[in-house]
Amino acid sequence: MNIISLKSAPRWLSIAYALKSALFCLPTLMLFYGFKGVGMGDFFLIQGISNLTVFFMEVPTGYIGDLFSRKHTLIIGVLFWILGHVIWILGSGFFIILLGELLFALAIAFISGTAEAYLYDLLKKRHKESLFHKKYAKMEMLSGIVLMVATLTGAFIYQFWGPTIPLYITIFCLMLSVVILWQLPDVPESRRIVDKDKSKWQDILDISKYAVKHPEIKWLMLLPAIYGTLTLILMWGLQSVMVFHQLPVFVFSLILGANALMRTFWSGISGRILEKINLSGTIKLQSLIIIISSLGACISAYVPLWGVYMCLGLMILGSASSSLSSITTSVLVNHRVQSDERATILSVKSMLAKAFHGIGLICLKPLFDGIGVGPTFMVSSFLLIPILVCAKHLYKMNLRIMKGD
Numbered sequence: 001m002n003i004i005s006l007k008s009a010p011r012w013l014s015i016a017y018a019l020k021s022a023l024f025c026l027p028t029l030m031l032f033y034g035f036k037g038v039g040m041g042d043f044f045l046i047q048g049i050s051n052l053t054v055f056f057m058e059v060p061t062g063y064i065g066d067l068f069s070r071k072h073t074l075i076i077g078v079l080f081w082i083l084g085h086v087i088w089i090l091g092s093g094f095f096i097i098l099l100g101e102l103l104f105a106l107a108i109a110f111i112s113g114t115a116e117a118y119l120y121d122l123l124k125k126r127h128k129e130s131l132f133h134k135k136y137a138k139m140e141m142l143s144g145i146v147l148m149v150a151t152l153t154g155a156f157i158y159q160f161w162g163p164t165i166p167l168y169i170t171i172f173c174l175m176l177s178v179v180i181l182w183q184l185p186d187v188p189e190s191r192r193i194v195d196k197d198k199s200k201w202q203d204i205l206d207i208s209k210y211a212v213k214h215p216e217i218k219w220l221m222l223l224p225a226i227y228g229t230l231t232l233i234l235m236w237g238l239q240s241v242m243v244f245h246q247l248p249v250f251v252f253s254l255i256l257g258a259n260a261l262m263r264t265f266w267s268g269i270s271g272r273i274l275e276k277i278n279l280s281g282t283i284k285l286q287s288l289i290i291i292i293s294s295l296g297a298c299i300s301a302y303v304p305l306w307g308v309y310m311c312l313g314l315m316i317l318g319s320a321s322s323s324l325s326s327i328t329t330s331v332l333v334n335h336r337v338q339s340d341e342r343a344t345i346l347s348v349k350s351m352l353a354k355a356f357h358g359i360g361l362i363c364l365k366p367l368f369d370g371i372g373v374g375p376t377f378m379v380s381s382f383l384l385i386p387i388l389v390c391a392k393h394l395y396k397m398n399l400r401i402m403k404g405d
Contacts, residue, residue, distance in 0.1 A: 003183040009122050014139040016180040017115050020078055020107075021147040022173035024154040024166030027256035028249065030239045035163045036092045041369040046098050047236065048362030053105035054112075054354040070118040075181045077110030082174045085167045108354075113346030115139075120334050120342060121187045133331040137271035140327055144264030146173075151260045155253030207341050211348045216397060217336060220329040223390040225353040227325045229360040230290060230383040234297055234319035235259065236361070237377060238312060241300045244373045245308050255312055262320035270327040279399045282328050283391045286321060293318020294381045301374030332399050 004012050025032050033043050084103030087096060116136055123129045150170075157166050211217050238255055273282055296314025303311060330346065337345045360380075367376040 004180075004185065006122065006125060006185050009184050010119055010135055010139075012180055013115070013119055013122065013184060014135075014142050016074075016078075016177045016184075017111075017139055018142040018146040019173045019177035019180070020081060020111065021143045022150050022170050023147065024150045024157060024169050025163075026147070027151045027154040027239075027252045028158045028163075028166075030243060031158065031249070031252070032163050033097060036088070036097055038094055038097050041365045042094060044236070044361050044364040044368060046094075046101050048358045048360070048365070049098065050101040050105045051354045051358030051361060053102050053358075054109050055351050055358055057106060057109035069186050070114050070121070071181060071184050071186055073110055073114045074118065075178055077107045077114070078174055078177050078181065080104070080107035080110065082171055082178075085171050085174075089164050089167050109347075109350075112350040113344075116330055116334065117339075117342040117346055118187070121339055122185075124339065125187055132334055133271040133274055133327075136331060136334075137267055137269070137327055140267035140270070140323055141264050144260055144267045144323065148257055148260035148264055152253050152257030154256070155249055155251075159249050204344065207344045208348050210341075211345045214336070216399060217333055217345070217349075219390060219393050219397070220333050220399075221349040221352050223387070223394055224322075224325045224329045224349070225356045226383060226386050226390060227286065227290065228322045228353050229356040230294065230380060230387065231319045231322035231325075232357050233360060233364065233377075233380045233383075234293055234315045235322075236364075237297055237300075237373075238315055238319065240368065240373055241297075241308065241312060241315070244301060245305070247308075255316070258313075259316045259320055262316050263323050266321055266324040267327060270324045271331070273324070274328045274331060279328065279332065279397070280395050282324070283395045286325055287388060287391050289321045290318050290387060291384060293321075294377070294384060297377040298374065298381055300377065301372065 030043055033039070033046075038046070080103050084100040084107065087103065088100040090096075091099075116139075119136060119139060120129060120132050123132055123135060154166050157169070211221065238259060239252065242252055242255060273285070277285075293314045293316075296311040296318075300308060300311035300315070330349070333346065333349060334342065360383075364376060364380075367379060371379075
């Protein structure tokens with residue numbers, strides 16, 4: 001018997017979803033890699049491999065969320081998060097760190113798409129789906145708040161209590177998430193029924209083809225994929241710049257905490273922004289932000305210390321805006337798909353993003369190792385070209401959301 005009612009389920013789902021963002025090791029992740037015997041170049045290689053793993057697993061796990069219980073799919077994802085952290089605590093070296101990241105990749109694949117699809121169907125069950133853009137923005141905002149707390153405190157915990165204590169705290173938070181998810185109601189009406197003469201793989205392929213050929217959905221998937229790649233480079237680039245300039249460890253928490261705070265800000269207002277200025281206005285805002293932040297990253301290696309902090313601020317502005325891009329496009333996709341294909345299509349969207357993320361991060365290893373921090377950001381800034389091309393297509397569409405109370 002589920003303790004949590006259908007009416008309060010969206011609120012508790014948001015809490016459980018937010019707890020998986022209690023990543024206390026995140027602000028010092030590059031330092032933790034070093035503690036475990038992994039260098040900066042390998043850091044980006046492993047991150048890239050992890051993102052490509054998500055790419056291959058996204059659609060199958062999203063389809064599982066359409067075919068079976070979305071609640072249990074989320075629980076499986078959180079359990080993979082826990083297992084990855086346990087492996088990191090027990091072992092060291094390149095392959096142990098890689099194994100942990102691969103488990104995190106599985107966790108992300110099970111959770112992404114499924115969480116927002118589950119939220120939408122919980123609202124739809126009560127005929128409140130018109131509120132999705134607000135509820136989803138609040139869910140991401142709460143996740144950002146938890147991430148902000150973790151990043152603000154993670155470096156201090158690392159410095160004074162040791163490198164593995166942040167992982168123990170994260171495991172505790174993830175266990176709380178599992179307990180909450182277990183008490184949520186199922187929404188069986190969302191489960192997909194497949195014709196007897198049709199294989200599951202063919203069904204997945206048909207849904208994926210529909211998504212990539214749809215005149216609106218394909219651009220709603222492509223823009224956040226490329227935009228998110230550049231913002232991801234900016235986010236991990238924050239630690240690279242701080243390591244390059246040899247800033248004190250406690251600064252890592254302050255900078256990554258500020259990044260989480262800005263991410264929370266964008267998440268919190270994304271629904272309102274989309275409601276007030278529609279997609280066309282949001283597109284212009286995102287384009288301006290990413291251009292300015294990329295400029296800050298390009299000069300970050302060549303300025304005096306006071307300029308470094310200014311550049312880090314601009315990089316924070318841009319890297320955190322990934323939540324604005326992801327939320328606004330996901331809202332518009334959700335209003336254009338059926339319940340029994342929702343998690344699969346959202347996973348196709350996430351899969352495309354992870355493909356770009358993985359390739360981009362893997363390319364950073366030879367760039368950082370070969371040409372250094374500043375030139376790497378300059379090369380990465382060429383991603384602005386396809387971003388602006390995608391932005392132009394979506395700007396012309398001027399898509400709007402379903403309005404509600």
